[in-house]
Amino acid sequence: MQKIFFYLAGLLCLSSMGCSLPGESARPAASAVPLEQIRKSADAQTGDMLKFLSKSIQYQSVEDFGYQLKPATEALMQYALNTGATMGFKTRRAAKGLVGVLEYGEGEESVGVLIHLDVVPVSDEELPQWTHPPFSGTITGDEVWGRGAQDDKGALASVLWAAKYLIDNKASFKRKLVIILGTKEEKSFEDLVEYFNEFPQKEFGPTFGFVPDGAYISQGEKGIADVDITFTGLSASPLQRDNIVDWRGGTAINTVADFSYLVIKSRDVEKTRAELSGLIRQLSDELKSGVSSRIYGLTKAYQANLGLQDYQAFVDQYAPEGLPKGDLVVFSKGVAAHGSAPWMGKNALVEVALLGDRMSCVPDNAYKQAFQWITSKIGLSTDGSGLGIPFTASAKLPSAPQGMSPVAYLGTSANLGLVSVNAHDDRLRLSIDFRTGFENTNDQIITHAQESAAQFHGTAAYQAGVGSHYEPFYYTTDEPLLDLMINAYKTVNTGYPAETPYVFMTPATTYLKLVTNFVNFGPVDLYPDFYANYFHEKNERTTIKSLVNNSILYAYTLQKMLQMDKAPVR
Ligand SMILES: [Zn+2]
Known part of the structure; x- marks a missing residue:
């Protein structure tokens, strides 16, 4: 699918969208994992998460249009599902094998995260310009390099480990967590279109959630x-x-x-x-x-x-x-x-x-x-x-x-x-x-x-x-779900300038178009590096710091979503 590209320098809206910062006003559930504990878990498990991301990048999951999966994408799917299974997720395939589903916990309602495993190709002209080979998953002192390091394998690693911190620390939830892995996002969404035909969101959920496939925080997407x-x-x-x-x-x-x-x-x-x-x-x-x-x-x-x-x-x-x-x-x-x-x-x-x-x-x-x-x-x-x-x-x-x-x-x-x-x-x-x-x-x-x-x-x-x-979509400023994401971002990212998070409108089209009550949330943090978005670009990479920070933010946000009394849905 015609993807993103943020040219964010021009697009950023620095307005705070009128969202005041209530902080930790909601009383945490008894089994909530404190933010400090989430941070400790993240510190202890950074090495494993990096290894997972590096290996994920090595699968050249460049897809074609249609309903067949390339062997590399199939292998990556199995690797991701197996990794999830060791963390405690139930796993299954759907949409004729184009989609993988990781589920944890039980509940009438569910919180979803939609992530894609496929990546855009590297052109012959671009290849010699890469500092490290695009499918090497090279880890340097402070970065992980390669196609997908951000879009969207970096998001995958951070979300999986976010869930792991919560599971390991025995958090209990009011809702089921469902991570849905697609494989045709860079093509025509054959994967999730098929999935939601099989399991319409209205009937089967997820009730609400996020799509980590951009920069923090998208208020809306053009059609x-x-x-x-x-x-x-x-x-x-x-x-x-x-x-x-x-x-x-x-x-x-x-x-x-x-x-x-x-x-x-x-x-x-x-x-x-x-x-x-x-x-x-x-x-x-x-x-x-x-x-x-x-x-x-x-x-x-x-x-x-x-x-x-x-x-x-x-x-x-x-x-x-x-x-x-x-x-x-x-x-x-x-x-x-x-x-x-x-x-x-x-x-x-x-x-x-x-x-x-x-x-x-x-x-x-x-x-x-x-x-x-x-x-x-x-x-x-x-x-x-x-x-x-x-x-x-x-x-x-x-x-x-x-x-x-x-x-x-x-x-x-x-x-x-x-x-x-x-x-x-x-x-x-x-x-x-x-x-x-x-x-x-x-x-x-x-x-x-x-x-x-x-x-x-x-x-x-x-x-x-x-x-x-697909039709355009945006949230107005007083939407409970958008507020929840903004507040989570601000709570985790203490010490950021007051004008962050950046809430903006984007011309991108992501899986967000296929669902309701979702927000496009990360994984690219534009603070402190305003130009840190490498989606579809040569030398795509992520800093380890950003990867770890994403996992903490996702854990914190998911815990809120899974434990809150009333789902913030339209
Ligand atoms: Zn993407």
């Missing part, structure tokens, strides 16, 4: 809608001088395309070359001027990066597979960024489309219609406003942190991530990653996508498969 816009009819015209024979670009729907190119066949190559060279200049100048009556969303000077090459020179340089024969290639080099923050990148697909829109001697086919749609509905905008998606921010939403625009923080974002041309089906498809704003709905997104595409003879639909769209 997501992966939408395909399809234009049909790729035919060339013998009456036209130029015909486009292919268009490529983008690496993933949730990434801003940093490279895109059009292959053009011409009946008069020199004339076409002259036209394209002129158009590149004209378009670049217009973009640089920051003013255009034709391009939607051009509100300030923009530096394009377009180029033109002979077909053979392009093929020699880039060696694209199976590229249809042409005469000239127009290309753009953009800047990649995460699709949930498209304003941080420069979209090469858009640049190529803006140029294609101006070509005068091409047929009016799917290419042309796609270019026109992009030029007039997307252009340089990244908020879907060109499609008619409205932005509002009512008073109940938190205000954007300093330096960040309200629409970026709270509104919808749109990233044109991919183009795919399918000659066999005679169609061209644009794939857009919408992050649904807190006051928008996916109905609005799809309706406006359909209406705007129809103006250019296109159609719009959610992408096929599970996990293509």
